[in-house]
Amino acid sequence: MHQNFNEPHSYKLDLSPEQMLKVIFEYTAKIANEKKLESVLVLMANMGREMVVADRCTVWLIDNTRSELFTVVAHGVGEIRIPFGSGLVGSSISMGQPIFIDDAYEDPRHNPDNDRKTGYRTKSIMTIPFRNNQGEVIGAYQAINKLTEKQVFSTQDMDYLSLAASYSGKSLESIMLHDEIIETQKEIILAMGKIGEGRSKETGNHVKRVAHYSYLLALGLGMSESEADMLRNASPMHDIGKVAIPDSILQKPGKLTDDEFEQMKQHSDIGFRLLRNSKRQLLQAAAIVALQHHEKWDGSGYPQALKGEEIHIYGRITALADVFDALGSSRIYKSAWALDRILALIADERGRHFDPKVVDVFFEQLPRILEVRDREADIPEID
Template sequence: MYKIELTSEDLLRIIFEYTARIASERNLKSVLIHMANMGREMILSDRCTVWLIDEINQQLYTTVAHGVDEIRIPYGTGLVGSAIITGEAIIIEDAYNDPRHNAENDLRTGYHTKSIITVPFRNNDGEIIGAYQAINKLTEIGYFTTRDLELLSLAASYAGKSLESVMLHQEIIDTQREIISAMGEIGEIRSKETGNHVKRVAEYSYVLALGYGLDVDQADLLRTISPMHDIGKVAIPDAVLNKPGKLTDEEFEIIKSHTRIGHQLLRGSKRELLRTASIVAEQHHEKWDGSGYPEGKKGEEIHIFGRITAVADVFDALSAERVYKAAWPLDKIENLFREERGRHFDPAVVDVFFAKLPKLLEIRRKLPDDEQSDLSSGGR
């Protein structure tokens, strides 16, 4: 069923609605979704794609394309590549009559592209940073017009400048995440662990957080900061940290101090990421029944991030060979979690652990330690 062209009042409503949403967003993917939806609604297209430039790999890519997953194409190819290189918008009534159209995506998805409009957008310095591409006009005329070009150019002018601000913010966040991950790996290297330990704990924590019911932003925050859970180990003497065999009571007290040290290192930061990391560093050895350390917190007194990281960390510790022990077989690990449900661990998190165990094992398979085989086979 065909759609009727929008009135001026309808267009103003869409513009005000989406510009307000975009202006209040700091999440890059959310901004891209708002941009795609705004473009689609303004010119009544079936789909709208927001393309960005990957300068490192010399590609154009989209993570937000109605109806399809991420697409990547070589820089300069296709209609979108032509529009970005020339800086000129393109309107095509029938894509298959234009040699610049890349039909491979249609073949892969089963979708038939007919009419296309592509409009590059620029940052505040006037540099092209991406492009809008709308596909298949939904009105009776069946193709895009100069009016559609004006409307999409208007959207591109605003959205491009807003997008730059969000991308810069995202770059800062990504840099913080890289630093956090590197610092976490430093702590593990001192205790002769591989960098993949902190990576696995991060991915396990993300899966468990989503399964527990946390929203994607909170789960992603936990994934980002969980590599810092043992950062306090940087202050523990090697002779204690890497001692093969049982620790004395005095040595165990020294080991336990890494939770307070990590908390003290991070708690004074003005950055939310590091302040949150301080909570996990302090609380990931607390136990549900109150018998943990350093504060003897119990139940929901322990932050949910600490409760989740505890399960993720113990699962990885047991499944890996360490200087003081061999790797445990999977059935033994499962028995421990059943026994410690409601004692060491939050019962609800343990239930999520068992529900998500296949995903956790897949993560372990993809991020193995050197010379370590798949846990699911019961080997090291």
């Protein structure tokens, strides 16, 4: 049952990062396994509504033959058709740009006719166009009435709904054309990996570099192109469990206490739990990486103290790629190490922290790894 904004009601809270991830993974898994267009559109609307805590979420599509926009899914409402270019959604689609307003009745583009017919009071609106794989706008998400105490949508809401819109537009086209949607899944994994890293104030391109390093190491170890590419696309999720670690620990400039370090170590298990239930091969690989990238060859790592080849090869590869990049990057608690010092540590940890075979391949691939490091270097922030 939806809330009537003309009557008193209790407010809701925005989703935490961990809740947001659960919503995304729940719905993207369902969408990926759904073949019926109508069912996919219902899932899209439900996903958008939950992500931004809206009362309603409508999926609009373009009917080119009739030069109209129409809703295939509108929570609480049947199909609605409007002339192409009219209303807020028409303006957003025509411009190819998001629009959000705090009070629809103060914007001349809003048509209140449907409110008068239904008795519903539209207040805050956020509209996000979505595109197909060729970059053409094919429809839009429209979220209506924010249910939190502020009752208005934020730029963060726009970022989250834009992520859903990106997935939805490409998924929609894929469903219609019976194509694979794996490329979109990769984009979501990279985007969510960046959210995990961003909370700990880590370097902007860290997940991208670790992905490239992992790919090169996998190829050097003799993996097929397809499996190496899968690891490249799974590895950005290695630290996704950090979304549930307190900021006081993630952003602490000094050394962590023993208790704080025990809390930090939980991110491996948390990341695994977030990903483990997916039936998609890519997310299963990401779950392994999230769980095992802090294991060590000699058994002294965490969370399971696995030893040697008990550790999945994905975990052994990502462990080295992650450490190499982390040591070479400035963090809130340390300065970047010089390259010679990093290479000396990796050589010294051969057979202790790292799989000897992975270390050997690392040094074989070092020229290409350094090319990636230079190409994807972080741009220093200017205060």
